[in-house]
Amino acid sequence: MIGVDLGGTKLLAGAVDADLNVHHRAHRVAPGGDRMAVLERVISAVEEVRAAVGGEVRAVGFGIPSLIDQGRGLVVTTVHLPIAGVPFRDLMAERLGLPVHVDNDANVALLAEHRFGAAAGARHAALLTLGTGIGGALVVDGRLVRGALGAAGELGHMVVDLDGLPCHGSCPNRGCLETVASGTALARFAAEEAAADASGPLGRAEAAGRPLNGPLVTELAHDGDAASIRCLRRLGEGLGVGIANVVNVLNPEVVVVGGGVIAAGDLLLAPAREVVAARALSPSKDLVRIVPARFGAESGMLGAAVLAMDAEG
Amino acid sequence: MIGVDLGGTKLLAGAVDADLNVHHRAHRVAPGGDRMAVLERVISAVEEVRAAVGGEVRAVGFGIPSLIDQGRGLVVTTVHLPIAGVPFRDLMAERLGLPVHVDNDANVALLAEHRFGAAAGARHAALLTLGTGIGGALVVDGRLVRGALGAAGELGHMVVDLDGLPCHGSCPNRGCLETVASGTALARFAAEEAAADASGPLGRAEAAGRPLNGPLVTELAHDGDAASIRCLRRLGEGLGVGIANVVNVLNPEVVVVGGGVIAAGDLLLAPAREVVAARALSPSKDLVRIVPARFGAESGMLGAAVLAMDAEG
Numbered sequence: 001m002i003g004v005d006l007g008g009t010k011l012l013a014g015a016v017d018a019d020l021n022v023h024h025r026a027h028r029v030a031p032g033g034d035r036m037a038v039l040e041r042v043i044s045a046v047e048e049v050r051a052a053v054g055g056e057v058r059a060v061g062f063g064i065p066s067l068i069d070q071g072r073g074l075v076v077t078t079v080h081l082p083i084a085g086v087p088f089r090d091l092m093a094e095r096l097g098l099p100v101h102v103d104n105d106a107n108v109a110l111l112a113e114h115r116f117g118a119a120a121g122a123r124h125a126a127l128l129t130l131g132t133g134i135g136g137a138l139v140v141d142g143r144l145v146r147g148a149l150g151a152a153g154e155l156g157h158m159v160v161d162l163d164g165l166p167c168h169g170s171c172p173n174r175g176c177l178e179t180v181a182s183g184t185a186l187a188r189f190a191a192e193e194a195a196a197d198a199s200g201p202l203g204r205a206e207a208a209g210r211p212l213n214g215p216l217v218t219e220l221a222h223d224g225d226a227a228s229i230r231c232l233r234r235l236g237e238g239l240g241v242g243i244a245n246v247v248n249v250l251n252p253e254v255v256v257v258g259g260g261v262i263a264a265g266d267l268l269l270a271p272a273r274e275v276v277a278a279r280a281l282s283p284s285k286d287l288v289r290i291v292p293a294r295f296g297a298e299s300g301m302l303g304a305a306v307l308a309m310d311a312e313g
Numbered sequence: 314m315i316g317v318d319l320g321g322t323k324l325l326a327g328a329v330d331a332d333l334n335v336h337h338r339a340h341r342v343a344p345g346g347d348r349m350a351v352l353e354r355v356i357s358a359v360e361e362v363r364a365a366v367g368g369e370v371r372a373v374g375f376g377i378p379s380l381i382d383q384g385r386g387l388v389v390t391t392v393h394l395p396i397a398g399v400p401f402r403d404l405m406a407e408r409l410g411l412p413v414h415v416d417n418d419a420n421v422a423l424l425a426e427h428r429f430g431a432a433a434g435a436r437h438a439a440l441l442t443l444g445t446g447i448g449g450a451l452v453v454d455g456r457l458v459r460g461a462l463g464a465a466g467e468l469g470h471m472v473v474d475l476d477g478l479p480c481h482g483s484c485p486n487r488g489c490l491e492t493v494a495s496g497t498a499l500a501r502f503a504a505e506e507a508a509a510d511a512s513g514p515l516g517r518a519e520a521a522g523r524p525l526n527g528p529l530v531t532e533l534a535h536d537g538d539a540a541s542i543r544c545l546r547r548l549g550e551g552l553g554v555g556i557a558n559v560v561n562v563l564n565p566e567v568v569v570v571g572g573g574v575i576a577a578g579d580l581l582l583a584p585a586r587e588v589v590a591a592r593a594l595s596p597s598k599d600l601v602r603i604v605p606a607r608f609g610a611e612s613g614m615l616g617a618a619v620l621a622m623d624a625e626g
Contacts, residue, residue, distance in 0.1 A: 147564020
């Protein structure tokens with residue numbers, strides 16, 4: 001199978017076998033340009049992978065950071081790519097001459113984790129991916145939850161703070177989980193710490209023009225900077241409230257946390273676990289495991305391949 | 314089938330046919346007493362119904378306000394009844410000489426609504442029942458969501474207000490949906506209105522020793538009392554935040570609202586719908602219908618019968 005992660009800022013395609021070994025990868029960066037340019041870039045990456053592995057490709061799966069209409073294989077809405085309204089599945093199938101399967105990027109990431117990774121064996125699982133926002137996906141009774149329109153799993157847009165900060169982008173809400181537990185929230189916490197102590201590592205980094213983002217905060221925290229550790233604790237505590245909600249609503253065996261900031265490890269997850277233990281209900285909270293994702297930057301590509309495997313049987 | 318709603322303060326058993334017609338009802342009130350007394354009262358009610366309808370009963374279903382271990386038919390935890398740890402299914406099957414099926418009361422209420430009521434035809438649905446707390450249940454892909462231990466569906470215990478009021482009973486959390494959208498919350502709103510205007514209808518009712526509960530507030534609101542209408546609006550707005558979360562997370566076609574306070578009708582549901590329109594994401598919020606339950610006080614009994622029908626085929 002070929003799996004393709006069609007991200008907002010990069011494209012990764014790979015030939016993936018049934019054991020999730022990757023035999024060839026094709027990268028494309030900065031997928032700017034108009035609709036045709038994006039689609040041609042996708043096709044060239046898939047054809048590159050296909051040529052590299054010979055003629056054995058049975059199907060192609062795509063993970064796209066968009067709302068997908070599963071029935072029609074249509075990209076309904078998308079924030080980062082100029083392909084809203086594109087009948088992506090049929091168009092790609094025609095151009096590639098192969099069966100094509102399409103789903104949301106968080107859904108395919110959970111597919112990979114559920115079949116081969118941190119949620120393997122679970123009948124009920126959730127994934128939260130912390131990036132600029134929060135990607136979310138759910139497995140109930142062994143199957144992805146897509147909802148009536150394919151729009152389920154927006155775990156980042158649970159209100160956890162009634163009168164909280166405005167959410168961003170196309171979300172009209174306030175106090176969403178994203179406002180307390182995303183990369184955007186982490187940057188806000190770091191800016192507050194930098195302002196409070198201009199001579200500390202975060203303050204000096206800001207003065208030097210470095211972005212106060214997840215990689216920086218994680219690096220400083222691993223070096224022992226107390227302010228950076230506090231930022232990750234705040235992030236983990238916010239995340240823990242969201243996970244507590246998921247635990248009470250869905251009673252999963254496992255909640256998988258992904259995204260770049262998971263490099264912080266237990267500096268992030270330990271506070272999240274503490275909050276779940278303090279706030280969620282028994283026996284659900286006693287059962288659930290809160291674990292880092294197994295697959296990092298390749299989860300979308302791998303999961304897209306799993307999507308195609310599942311569909312092709 | 315015989316359906317039994319084993320509530321904390323009353324017991325209702327009925328013989329129910331495949332079209333959900335009820336042929337005989339047996340009531341028992343005040344199920345106080347110890348474990349044996351409760352169980353004997355259950356058996357006498359079932360036997361009364363069975364005798365009244367002749368020998369045609371194939372199975373008995375129970376809805377119980379408790380966490381049920383479906384695998385073992387065991388009542389795991391229960392707030393209002395002295396039957397925690399009771400192997401309810403096997404014990405009743407032995408005493409009654411009939412197949413017995415057991416589930417949470419909110420789950421069976423949604424079964425009834427999903428098969429015959431306000432959620433009929435939906436692939437994805439949620440139920441919130443406003444009582445002292447909030448009962449919740451979910452249908453995903455046409456099936457009840459029970460979770461890993463049967464503890465899923467605790468929609469009343471989603472945090473919607475990070476640093477909100479303490480939740481009650483066995484819940485260690487704060488700012489749960491129950492703190493802003495249950496009968497308990499409504500009574501708090503009414504007490505605030507009564508304190509602010511002692512000469513108004515709510516203030517006079519309180520002075521007269523009447524409990525400031527759902528029936529009173531609904532009655533006064535229907536009579537045009539502005540303060541009571543405000544109470545129901547606050548309740549509906551809180552409910553709307555909880556429904557917005559369910560809409561974003563599960564993308565259901567329909568959310569059913571039950572419980573006594575649903576007698577307030579659109580005085581409650583219109584504000585809830587406004588909040589969902591303002592706070593949830595498209596296209597999920599554009600699709601979802603927010604509707605009153607079809608079945609009221611008999612939903613548990615009817616749903617328990619549906620549970621037995623489904624299990625017996």
